[in-house]
Amino acid sequence: KLDVRLHTYVMDWPTMKELQRAYLLSGVANLDVPQDHLFCAAIYQMARKYRVKYILNGSNIATEGADAPFSLQHTYRDAWHLKSIYRKHGRGKSLKKYPALSLWEAWMGLPGVTKINLLNYVPYSKKEAIETLSREFDWEYYGGKHFESRFTKYFQSVYLPRKFGYDKRRAHLSCLILNGEMTREEALAELARPPYPLEQQKEDESYILKKLDIDPATWQRILEAPPTPDDAYFSQQKLFNAARRLLGQKGLDRIKQRRYTARG
Structure with missing residues (x-):
């Protein structure tokens, strides 16, 4: 309907499996780093290949502007951190098939490429977006923020509250309150309910542990x-x-700006 060319990046599953397993064993909070880092690295690969000048991003203040303290976790863009976790908790499989961001890409982006958070430039309503997508494109709502991913659905809804005592719905619903799409009373009522049915939570847990070769004793x-x-x-x-202390934030921003505007 939009006449947009789709390129599907298929990640080597054995590699992804070992990296995701290592993150579960690592004890850090953000288990989505392996896939989030991959998303960014794959997009950059396509941008270089096709000389794309702009990357449109769906991140927005209206529905994601109140995500602390989880947003204060270490950046998903840091390949050194990712590889450090894998060295300690991985089972030895090479990560050469996993696309990783360079140091410059992680902190400065790609030369000649500008990332635009498009939704920050328009009056954005989650409710209206869902209605428009359903009406115009036959899109079906999957029940919650990031529930399009079975792993993320379980990780955010079950694992984070159980191990870290942190329910990301609090931040998501706070944004909707601030955006005038929900009352505080409605948000509290939603928080009082399970994020999704308990039986499905058990099924997802069993599925994920089996896929990642984690036995019940290790999981406990x-x-x-x-x-x-x-x-x-x-x-x-x-x-x-150290670079920020040496150059200052303005100095880093100037370097980043030159990297964005100079074609490589």
Whole structure:
């Protein structure tokens, strides 16, 4: 209907499986890093290949502007952090088939490519967007934020509250309240309900553990172990902090701007 060319990037499953398994064993909070890093790296690959100048992003303040404290977790763009976790908890399989962002790509983006959060430039309503997509494109709502991914659905709805005591719905619903799409009373009523049926939660847990080769005893140890801080693993953060102290944030922004506007 939109006449847009679709390119599907198919990740090597054995590699992805081992990396995702390592993250579950790592004790860090953000288990979506393996797929989020892959999304970004794959998009950059396509941008380089086809010399794309603009990347449109659906991130927006209206529905995602109140995501702390989870948003304060370590960035998903840090390949050093990802590989540090894999070195400690992986089972030895090479990550050469996994596309990783370089240090420059992680912090400065691609030369000549501008990322635009398009929804921040229009009056955006989640309710109206759902109605328009359903009416114009026969789109079907999958029941919750990021529920299009079975893993993310379980991770955010079950694993995070159980192990870290953090329900991301609080932040998501707070945004809708601020955006005038929901009252506080309606949000509290939704929080009082399970994010999705308990039977489906059990099915998803069983499915994910089987796919990742995690036995019940190992899973119990994962749930009972104390959370691991992100800085327990090697990362690019100290290097970036040193560059910010040396150049200042304005200096880094000027470098980033030159990288965006100069074709490579």
